[in-house]
Amino acid sequence: MDPYSAEGELINIHNYFHQGQYQEVVDFDTSSLSAENEVPARVLIQRARIALGQAKEVLADVKGETSEPEFAAVAALAQSALGKTEEAAQAIEKLAQSESDNQTVQVLGGIVLQAAGKSDEALALLSKHSGSLDAAALIVQIHLQQNRTDLAIKEVTAARRWAQDSLLVNLAESWVGLRQGGEKYQQAFYVFEELAQAPATSSLVTLVSQAICEIHLGRVEEAQAALEQALQKQPDHADAIANLMVLTVITGKDATELTSSLKQTAPRHALLTDLEEKSDLFDKSASKFSAKVTA
16 A cells, blocks of 8 residues: 555655645654554654754764665755755765665655756656655656746646645646646645645645745735745745745835845745846846947
8 A cells, every 4th residue: 555645654744744744744653653654754754854954963863874775865865955965966876876766765866966956867866766756746846947847747647647636746736837827826826725724734835835826816915914924933934035025026115124034044045046146147248238438
C-alpha cells in the first residue's frame, strides 16, 4: 500500500507538510507507525524542522546517520538551506551515483540541485521516480521556474491519472493555474482559500498562497488582509513580506520599509535576487547610451 494514499499510515503527516503545517509535522506521534514507515516519517520531520529554520540542528542530529542514504540526503538539504549550495549539490551528485533509485534521494536531491542552479541534473534525477507524487510535484515546480508551462501542464496531467484526488496533485494544478491565468486564477483560489480558512489546515503557507491568488484576481484589500493575517502570526515570514512588498508596489505606495525588512529577514530571497539581477541588467543597458547635449 502507498503510505501516502488515503488509507496509508503517512497520509496525515504528509498532508501537514505540504499544507505548510510544519510544527504539526514535528509534533506528529510516530510511535504507532510500522517499521517500514519510520524512516519516511523521520525524513518529513527533519524537512519540517529545516523549513522552520532549524537547519543547523538537523545537520547535527543526522551527523552520525549519513551512512543511510535518506539521512545523507537530509544532511545535504540542511547544508543547502544554510547557503552551502555547491557543497550540498556535490554531496547529492556523489550520493546519486549509487542511490539514484532511492525516493528520498530523488526528492531531496532534486531540491538541492535546483537550488544550486542545476536544473537539468535535478530533472534527470527526479525523472527516475516510480510513482512518487513528491517527485512529480517538484518536476512541475522546476518547469514553472524554467517558464516551461507546457511541460508543467503535461506533468500535472500525467500525475492526475494515477494520483487522482491527492492534496499534492491539487496543489500542483493550482501552481500551474496561477501561471496559466484567466479562469485558472479562480480555480487556484478555491483550493488555497479552503486550506487557508479551515482551522485544521490553515498555515502561513496557505495564507500567502491565498493572497497571491487574490492579487492575480485584482482583489487588493482581500490580499492585504490575508498577508497581514500571516504576518500577525509570524512577523518575519519572508514570503509574506515579499508578497506584501509586491502588493504595495502594485497599489502605488512606497515599499522601501518592506524592502529593508525583507533584506534583513531573508537577504537571499528570490525576489531580492531577481530585483538585483534586473537592476544590474538595466545599468548595463543604460551604460551603452550617453546623453547628447545640443546647442
